Amino acid sequence: MNQSEFVNIITPFKDRVYRLAKRLLISNEEAEDATQEVMVRLWKNKNKLESYSSVEALAMTITKNYCLDQLKSKRATEMRLVHSNYSDREPGLQQQAEDRDSWEWAEKLMNKLPEQQRLILQMRDVEQYDFEEIAKIMDMNESAVRVALSRARKMMREELTKMHSYGIKRN
Amino acid sequence: MELREIEILLDKYFDAETSVAEENQLKMYFSSSNVAPHLEQYRSMFGYFAQAGRQRFEKTIPLKTKKRYVGWLSVAASVVIAFGVFTFINKEPQEDLGTFDDPEIALRETQKALNLLSNNVNKGVNSINYLEEYENSRKTIFKK
Numbered sequence: 023m024n025q026s027e028f029v030n031i032i033t034p035f036k037d038r039v040y041r042l043a044k045r046l047l048i049s050n051e052e053a054e055d056a057t058q059e060v061m062v063r064l065w066k067n068k069n070k071l072e073s074y075s076s077v078e079a080l081a082m083t084i085t086k087n088y089c090l091d092q093l094k095s096k097r098a099t100e101m102r103l104v105h106s107n108y109s110d111r112e113p114g115l116q117q118q119a120e121d122r123d124s125w126e127w128a129e130k131l132m133n134k135l136p137e138q139q140r141l142i143l144q145m146r147d148v149e150q151y152d153f154e155e156i157a158k159i160m161d162m163n164e165s166a167v168r169v170a171l172s173r174a175r176k177m178m179r180e181e182l183t184k185m186h187s188y189g190i191k192r193n
Numbered sequence: 194m195e196l197r198e199i200e201i202l203l204d205k206y207f208d209a210e211t212s213v214a215e216e217n218q219l220k221m222y223f224s225s226s227n228v229a230p231h232l233e234q235y236r237s238m239f240g241y242f243a244q245a246g247r248q249r250f251e252k253t254i255p256l257k258t259k260k261r262y263v264g265w266l267s268v269a270a271s272v273v274i275a276f277g278v279f280t281f282i283n284k285e286p287q288e289d290l291g292t293f294d295d296p297e298i299a300l301r302e303t304q305k306a307l308n309l310l311s312n313n314v315n316k317g318v319n320s321i322n323y324l325e326e327y328e329n330s331r332k333t334i335f336k337k
Contacts, residue, residue: 029254037248037250040248040250041246058255062256065256121240124241125237125240125244128240129241144245148242148246149246150216169209172207175206178238182237186234
């Protein structure tokens with residue numbers, strides 16, 4: 023496999039890898055580094071890629087494991103970085119400022135969820151994977167994925183309702 | 194879409210029973226401008242999900258073809274080592290430092306060299322005498 027063939031394989035899902043990494047690591051820079059790392063790992067194993075039924079699922083699994091390892095080692099060294107780049111947005115989105123504010127709130131709420139629920143919510147509600155794929159990536163069975171997803175969504179609902187009734191969103 | 198239908202879908206959604214297509218219906222509904230007031234709080238969540246899916250990875254991926262480079266590096270290193278060993282083996286024996294024909298002069302020169310050496314050694318020994326003085330005074334003080 024040469025370089026351009028490899029690039030053709032990873033192009034459809036490299037953004038998803040980045041978004042999953044960002045969901046766990048929060049920081050843009052760390053997510054970019056993680057994405058590069060994952061792609062380099064795939065490249066090093068390029069000869070084995072054909073034996074996998076879905077390279078995308080493999081990439082997502084590697085990303086998940088790599089990012090969880092990163093978080094673990096960060097915790098072990100007691101380095102708690104406070105990320106302040108929530109305000110980072112894609113340019114060119116012609117949306118109302120009010121929408122952006124409320125999206126930031128939703129993002130903060132989502133990033134407060136436990137890692138496993140965050141991963142599953144990301145893969146389902148942002149990336150729209152089906153349960154079978156998520157179960158494979160997470161190495162869980164489908165009903166366990168459903169339970170975790172339902173828990174994550176209900177947690178979001180609870181927080182959003184709380185926020186809504188306090189009127190924080192409307193200030 | 195009927196509000197009642199949306200409410201049913203939402204209940205299914207929170208129980209993780211909806212299909213991807215049904216979830217897209219929800220996203221569509223909440224991106225529209227006529228969201229029912231009592232469902233308003235979910236608008237930011239569905240809006241955020243849609244927006245989060247638009248983030249892109251902009252950096253390049255470093256796919257170095259490192260292996261070939263490393264191979265050539267080892268070739269270069271072995272050439273350097275071979276060259277070094279070769280020159281070391283072929284090195285000329287050290288050049289002649291000269292000698293004396295007359296044994297008298299040889300003796301004198303040797304003595305001169307040894308004298309120089311011992312003088313320098315004595316220089317160091319002299320300063321040890323100071324230490325002896327310290328030792329003497331220490332003894333006189335601490336005996337009393």
